[in-house]
Amino acid sequence: METLQNLVMGMGLAITPTNLLFAFIGSLLGTLIGVLPGIGPLATISMLLSLTVALDPVTSLIMLSAIFYGAQYGGSTTAILCNLPGEATSVITAVDGHQMALKGRAGAALATAALSSLIAGCIATALIALLAPPLARFALNFNAPEIFALMSLGLLACVIFSPGSFLKALAMALLGVLLGLVGSDVETGAQRMTLGLAELSDGLSVVSLAIGLFGLNEIISNLSRPDGRQVATQSLNRLWLSRKDFGAMLPAALRGTALGSILGVLPGGGMTLSTFASYMLERRIAKDPGEFGQGAIQGVAGPEAANNAAAQTSFIPLLTLGIPASPIMALLLGAMIIQGIQPGADVMIKRPDLFWGLIASMWVGNAMLVIINLPMIGMWVRLLRVPYDILFPAIVIFCCIGSYSIGASALDLVIMAAFTGVGTFALAVGYPLVPLLLGFVLGPLAEENLRRAMSLANGDVAVFIERPVSAAIIAVMVLLMLSFVIPMLRRARSANSEA
Amino acid sequence: MKNSATRRSFLRWSMAGAAALSAGSLRAQSNFPNKPINVILGFAPGGAIDAQMRMVAPAMSAFLGQPIVIDNKPGAGGNLATELVAKAAPDGYTVLFSGSSAMTVNPATYPAIRYDPLKDFTHIGSLTNTDLMIAINADVPAKTVREFVELTHKDPTRYKYGDAGAGGSPHVLLELFKQKSGAKIQGVHYRGSGPMLPDLLANQIQISCDVPATFRSHIESGKLRGLMMVSNERNPLFPSVPTAAEAGIPDMALPGFFGFHGPRGIPAEVVEKLRAAISKAQTDAAIAEKLTGLGLALSVESQQSFVARIEKNLRLFQAVARDANIRIE
Amino acid sequence: MLAVKNSRDLVAGSILAIVGLTTAYLGKGLSFGTLSRMGSGFLPNTLSWIVVGLGALILLRSLFVTDDAPEWPRLRPFAFICLGPVLFALLIGPLGLMPTIMVVAAFVRCATPQKITPRTFVFPAALAAGCAFVFVYLLNLPIPLWF
Numbered sequence: 003m004e005t006l007q008n009l010v011m012g013m014g015l016a017i018t019p020t021n022l023l024f025a026f027i028g029s030l031l032g033t034l035i036g037v038l039p040g041i042g043p044l045a046t047i048s049m050l051l052s053l054t055v056a057l058d059p060v061t062s063l064i065m066l067s068a069i070f071y072g073a074q075y076g077g078s079t080t081a082i083l084c085n086l087p088g089e090a091t092s093v094i095t096a097v098d099g100h101q102m103a104l105k106g107r108a109g110a111a112l113a114t115a116a117l118s119s120l121i122a123g124c125i126a127t128a129l130i131a132l133l134a135p136p137l138a139r140f141a142l143n144f145n146a147p148e149i150f151a152l153m154s155l156g157l158l159a160c161v162i163f164s165p166g167s168f169l170k171a172l173a174m175a176l177l178g179v180l181l182g183l184v185g186s187d188v189e190t191g192a193q194r195m196t197l198g199l200a201e202l203s204d205g206l207s208v209v210s211l212a213i214g215l216f217g218l219n220e221i222i223s224n225l226s227r228p229d230g231r232q233v234a235t236q237s238l239n240r241l242w243l244s245r246k247d248f249g250a251m252l253p254a255a256l257r258g259t260a261l262g263s264i265l266g267v268l269p270g271g272g273m274t275l276s277t278f279a280s281y282m283l284e285r286r287i288a289k290d291p292g293e294f295g296q297g298a299i300q301g302v303a304g305p306e307a308a309n310n311a312a313a314q315t316s317f318i319p320l321l322t323l324g325i326p327a328s329p330i331m332a333l334l335l336g337a338m339i340i341q342g343i344q345p346g347a348d349v350m351i352k353r354p355d356l357f358w359g360l361i362a363s364m365w366v367g368n369a370m371l372v373i374i375n376l377p378m379i380g381m382w383v384r385l386l387r388v389p390y391d392i393l394f395p396a397i398v399i400f401c402c403i404g405s406y407s408i409g410a411s412a413l414d415l416v417i418m419a420a421f422t423g424v425g426t427f428a429l430a431v432g433y434p435l436v437p438l439l440l441g442f443v444l445g446p447l448a449e450e451n452l453r454r455a456m457s458l459a460n461g462d463v464a465v466f467i468e469r470p471v472s473a474a475i476i477a478v479m480v481l482l483m484l485s486f487v488i489p490m491l492r493r494a495r496s497a498n499s500e501a
Numbered sequence: 502m503k504n505s506a507t508r509r510s511f512l513r514w515s516m517a518g519a520a521a522l523s524a525g526s527l528r529a530q531s532n533f534p535n536k537p538i539n540v541i542l543g544f545a546p547g548g549a550i551d552a553q554m555r556m557v558a559p560a561m562s563a564f565l566g567q568p569i570v571i572d573n574k575p576g577a578g579g580n581l582a583t584e585l586v587a588k589a590a591p592d593g594y595t596v597l598f599s600g601s602s603a604m605t606v607n608p609a610t611y612p613a614i615r616y617d618p619l620k621d622f623t624h625i626g627s628l629t630n631t632d633l634m635i636a637i638n639a640d641v642p643a644k645t646v647r648e649f650v651e652l653t654h655k656d657p658t659r660y661k662y663g664d665a666g667a668g669g670s671p672h673v674l675l676e677l678f679k680q681k682s683g684a685k686i687q688g689v690h691y692r693g694s695g696p697m698l699p700d701l702l703a704n705q706i707q708i709s710c711d712v713p714a715t716f717r718s719h720i721e722s723g724k725l726r727g728l729m730m731v732s733n734e735r736n737p738l739f740p741s742v743p744t745a746a747e748a749g750i751p752d753m754a755l756p757g758f759f760g761f762h763g764p765r766g767i768p769a770e771v772v773e774k775l776r777a778a779i780s781k782a783q784t785d786a787a788i789a790e791k792l793t794g795l796g797l798a799l800s801v802e803s804q805q806s807f808v809a810r811i812e813k814n815l816r817l818f819q820a821v822a823r824d825a826n827i828r829i830e
Numbered sequence: 831m832l833a834v835k836n837s838r839d840l841v842a843g844s845i846l847a848i849v850g851l852t853t854a855y856l857g858k859g860l861s862f863g864t865l866s867r868m869g870s871g872f873l874p875n876t877l878s879w880i881v882v883g884l885g886a887l888i889l890l891r892s893l894f895v896t897d898d899a900p901e902w903p904r905l906r907p908f909a910f911i912c913l914g915p916v917l918f919a920l921l922i923g924p925l926g927l928m929p930t931i932m933v934v935a936a937f938v939r940c941a942t943p944q945k946i947t948p949r950t951f952v953f954p955a956a957l958a959a960g961c962a963f964v965f966v967y968l969l970n971l972p973i974p975l976w977f
Contacts (some may be wrong), residue, residue: 191829225907284958346718
């Protein structure tokens with residue numbers, strides 16, 4: 003009951019004209035920077051920090067948060083239209099989303115992304131309102147051993163469910179981890195594999211990597227086809243979802259929401275992991291897994307919902323404990339400090355206006371995002387009709403600016419070019435790229451937590467099976483391995499008996 | 502491969518140098534500032550350094566009559582930004598705002614560092630003082646430093662400390678604490694206080710050292726317990742937490758500070774102008790309230806005492822880093 | 831007598847092994863540590879050698895399993911698209927955003943055979959103007975427009 007009263011109070015704050023206006027500005031700006039590759043919410047929010055000092059604390063947080071979750075909406079657009087993931091979280095959306103676009107279903111793919119995000123955003127926000135403190139306590143059970151186990155599970159599942167050769171997928175995942183380790187080591191500060199370049203001490207930029215591997219690579223393979231890029235344009239005008247699409251989309255979006263809501267609360271790579279986890283789950287339970295990679299609507303709905311749900315629930319540790327679970331949340335924490343608000347376990351009690359106003363504004367913002375995005379689908383889809391010899395140089399330029407804008411570093415551009423080459427080579431000889439990227443994102447976290455877990459346990463490996471949560475995760479890993487190995491052995495045996 | 506940003510700034514500097522030569526540098530200095538001032542920060546937005554700078558920037562800018570451009574250049578524990586400022590033109594338009602670690606701790610823990618904190622800088626002035634605090638998880642059955650040390654002797658592998666980064670102030674201070682108190686604890690390092698705090702709350706690490714703001718609400722809610730201040734004065738926000746001397750470790754009072762530094766050779770009148778801007782910001786009641794709300798104390802001291810403090814703390818941290826063999830390559 | 835049954839795995843395996851050896855070489859000076867105090871080189875070294883092993887396995891596979899030949903892209907688009915960002919990196923410092931975009935856009939367009947038409951000149955200029963508007967005026971990115 004009290005929650006309801008608080009929500010009504012928060013809603014009252016969220017729909018004041020000023021707050022509505024800034025939620026709208028934030029959503030719009032978020033969509034724009036989400037659509038553009040490279041310039042992410044991190045850079046945008048840091049640039050706006052000084053400006054927001056002049057605003058009321060609630061208003062400024064409403065706007066900065068709207069930029070963050072607005073960017074999650076926008077990110078899927080370029081992923082679907084150009085196979086260009088501007089961030090790690092939209093990599094998996096590009097896989098089936100772009101296939102849908104090539105088959106003339108870009109409108110359906112974009113609508114699926116927007117609707118799944120809306121569903122996820124609304125449900126996850128309700129979860130924050132109802133269950134923030136218990137969820138935050140649950141997240142505190144995830145310490146070094148659990149995080150390591152979870153990251154390993156994510157990588158293992160990605161390798162196993164990757165189409166094609168298991169060996170090659172595993173090799174790419176491990177290579178991704180190695181690339182992720184470039185930079186200075188958290189425990190000792192040692193410079194690892196940096197070739198003596200000071201600019202590499204903070205590691206390779208994930209944006210340069212993702213753009214090179216997927217976006218620019220796609221252009222090369224399009225231009226290499228003898229008949230040029232093929233987009234089925236006959237059905238481009240159909241923008242909305244059919245009843246059948248809707249039936250496939252909704253359950254996937256709900257499952258994605260559940261996964262994303264849980265993983266989003268956890269520290270570190272929760273958001274990226276949730277998109278991959280949702281994709282693998284959809285593929286696992288699909289009646290026709292062969293459809294995945296060819297434009298399965300569930301492969302867009304699940305990850306997009308997971309991404310947006312995780313984006314919302316990642317606010318929970320910040321709002322209930324003052325703990326920033328990601329760099330973006332650290333920025334929002336900074337925004338609160340600048341406003342003179344002490345983030346911590348008591349924000350909910352000391353500043354209920356801030357807490358409930360922000361939550362209510364998340365619903366308002368999500369609704370606005372759909373209103374902003376749905377009419378734009380028609381415009382985006384028309385983009386596919388732009389002659390390719392105009393479109394592709396423009397994409398290359400956007401990628402360059404995006405990659406350069408992050409650190410004004412020429413090296414980032416060279417890295418992007420290098421990974422375009424890596425991606426082209428890998429595809430030519432049958433190495434999958436998705437495990438490489440997931441390894442890159444999750445690897446450093448897994449390593450950090452592995453070493454921390456071993457330090458805290460004085461080198462006792464048993465710590466991973468003594469703690470219930472990590473033991474459960476490891477059990478799932480074993481089951482996953484068995485479900486992969488047993489059918490393989492059975493096939494081998496039947497092949498032998500036939501021979 | 503050379504960074505184009507540095508190349509561009511180099512161009513800008515050499516042009517600035519040429520302009521100063523032709524126009525006569527004395528006149529240019531007397532009407533300082535006549536263009537925006539760049540304040541370089543060694544850390545990304547979201548931390549204590551960035552937050553403080555953004556709190557004081559409007560007041561300083563109003564006093565100086567020129568915009569203040571905050572330029573976050575994170576990397577290598579803040580050392581990239583410090584090196585950049587050390588090599589900048591000493592005209593007062595490029596200054597560093599940093600925590601005391603940039604001048605007193607990092608030069609001791611990073612042997613490969615490429616600046617000399619005593620020779621390469623004009624130390625302009627400090628803005629705030631911050632006494633770090635040592636806190637433990639409330640489930641650890643110890644109320645005082647002495648009890649905690651005894652506990653660690655009963656089970657010498659059980660207790661771990663965590664800090665916000667290898668080679669930073671908390672790391673070195675915790676090693677110093679270990680030496681002075683004889684506690685048997687092993688260190689684990691994190692990427693900032695944000696990732697460290699959950700492990701402290703979950704009793705994965707038992708003891709930590711950080712700015713009081715990190716621990717504040719969790720001490721109030723009873724999840725953590727303040728053990729001692731790394732200072733000779735109690736903190737008004739935590740009146741019950743003893744000072745280092747009261748806790749039985751008298752020579753561990755090392756107040757940290759946040760302050761402004763420029764490259765060596767900034768003209769005295771420019772330094773005075775910048776110092777006046779700092780004290781203008783300190784006397785603004787709204788800003789002062791925000792700063793003290795973070796558990797910081799306003800620092801008012803002469804330039805000489807600022808420089809002397811840097812030198813003294815540097816020597817001390819060098820000794821600790823040597824004894825504890827803290828080396829970040 | 832063993833014969834190579836697929837050149838795809840031959841190339842894939844050998845390059846992978848070389849990459850693994852390279853990372854092993856780069857991580858050579860890092861300390862390995864112990865189980866309770868893993869050094870900075872623990873994972874880089876272990877993983878590098880596993881990668882080398884996987885490369886060897888994939889090489890072996892090329893002797894026993896038949897597979898398609900590698901599907902190489904055409905050299906022309908590959909070269910222009912890869913070199914585009916490098917050119918951008920070289921020019922952005924000395925030239926600023928507008929000239930860089932014009933040059934790189936014109937360069938990248940050569941990834942496909944082009945006839946010289948008005949579009950050849952109008953397009954890069956229009957793109958540069960559009961980018962300047964969106965990135966510098968709208969988003970306020972700190973990139974100088976001109977040198």
